[in-house]
Amino acid sequence: MLEGAKSMGAGAATIASAGAAVGIGNVFSSLIHSVARNPSLAKQSFGYAILGFALTEAIALFALMMAFLISFVF
Amino acid sequence: MPNSPLEQFAILPLIPMHIGNYYFSFTNPSLFMLLTLSLVLLLLHFVTKNGGGNSVPNAWQSLVELIYDFVPNLVNEQIGGLSGNVKQKFFPRILVTLTFSLFRNPQGMIPYSFTVTSHFLITLGLSFSLFIGITIVGFQRNGLHFFSFLLPAGVPLPLAPFLVLLELIPHCFRALSSGIRLFANMMAGHSSVKILSGSAWTMLCMNNILYFIGDPGPLFIVLALTGLELGVAISQAHVSTISICIYLNDATNLH
Numbered sequence: 650m651l652e653g654a655k656s657m658g659a660g661a662a663t664i665a666s667a668g669a670a671v672g673i674g675n676v677f678s679s680l681i682h683s684v685a686r687n688p689s690l691a692k693q694s695f696g697y698a699i700l701g702f703a704l705t706e707a708i709a710l711f712a713l714m715m716a717f718l719i720s721f722v723f
Numbered sequence: 724m725p726n727s728p729l730e731q732f733a734i735l736p737l738i739p740m741h742i743g744n745y746y747f748s749f750t751n752p753s754l755f756m757l758l759t760l761s762l763v764l765l766l767l768h769f770v771t772k773n774g775g776g777n778s779v780p781n782a783w784q785s786l787v788e789l790i791y792d793f794v795p796n797l798v799n800e801q802i803g804g805l806s807g808n809v810k811q812k813f814f815p816r817i818l819v820t821l822t823f824s825l826f827r828n829p830q831g832m833i834p835y836s837f838t839v840t841s842h843f844l845i846t847l848g849l850s851f852s853l854f855i856g857i858t859i860v861g862f863q864r865n866g867l868h869f870f871s872f873l874l875p876a877g878v879p880l881p882l883a884p885f886l887v888l889l890e891l892i893p894h895c896f897r898a899l900s901s902g903i904r905l906f907a908n909m910m911a912g913h914s915s916v917k918i919l920s921g922s923a924w925t926m927l928c929m930n931n932i933l934y935f936i937g938d939p940g941p942l943f944i945v946l947a948l949t950g951l952e953l954g955v956a957i958s959q960a961h962v963s964t965i966s967i968c969i970y971l972n973d974a975t976n977l978h
Binding site for chain 1: 907912
């Protein structure tokens with residue numbers, strides 16, 4: 650019973666990845682938009698995009714971390 | 724936890740020591756911290772003193788110069804502000820933070836080594852001490868005027884109590900969040916590499932031709948994930964340094 654509930658909780662924790670997927674997609678779609686409008690800023694905006702990607706990906710990893718903690722620690 | 728992917732993060736005492744009631748063992752995190760420190764210091768030593776310091780740098784010297792040149796740009800961009808001497812003042816602190824996490828994070832990607840930054844205690848200690856230092860710098864620079872960062876400019880007075888509370892919570896949460904970000908990135912990435920490589924190994928050992936043919940699938944995912952993890956390890960060093968710069972900028976140059 651407890652094992653099943655743990656698995657369900659860990660699975661439910663990974664739903665949060667959907668939000669991070671939207672976020673990462675948004676970061677790179679904005680990058681493509683801005684580079685298409687002003688290609689001379691491509692290098693600078695790529696640096697910002699990588700920063701935004703890392704920040705967004707960290708949120709996805711929070712969810713993954715919760716799933717790991719639920720299934721392996723508790 | 725024999726089959727858990729979190730097994731790699733176990734802290735084992737290498738030289739057990741007790742001082743009074745306290746437990747001061749020399750553990751594997753301490754060993755790997757010392758290893759990182761000695762790696763950085765050795766690199767800097769060989770580049771600057773013996774056989775180094777050339778006007779035309781060799782590969783190692785240009786690596787160190789790259790790291791050294793990278794930080795002033797970051798500091799100027801983020802903490803530039805109006806006062807001039809602020810850059811030189813915070814440069815060593817930011818350089819140490821960047822170099823330490825830049826060498827520590829990829830070091831954990833070596834198989835059978837230990838990732839120091841995948842422990843919440845260590846990243847939290849780092850971020851909390853930096854947060855306390857930033858607060859002290861803010862008070863030193865601005866005096867009691869430092870409290871004005873809690874209130875955005877041009878706010879009607881009746882709204883002020885709520886806004887102060889609303890600004891205070893995210894400000895205090897910064898101390899936690901920069902620690903959690905580094906820890907979660909390292910831990911989740913390493914665990915997922917471990918889980919997927921375990922899956923590939925189990926498929927290989929099943930003695931079934933179908934599983935054997937399908938085995939390159941998880942293997943290539945592990946390969947790609949290892950590359951991603953190396954990228955994450957380096958970019959997280961960058962990101963945590965940038966966020967420290969942003970917090971320092973908020974404390975020194977009030978809005």
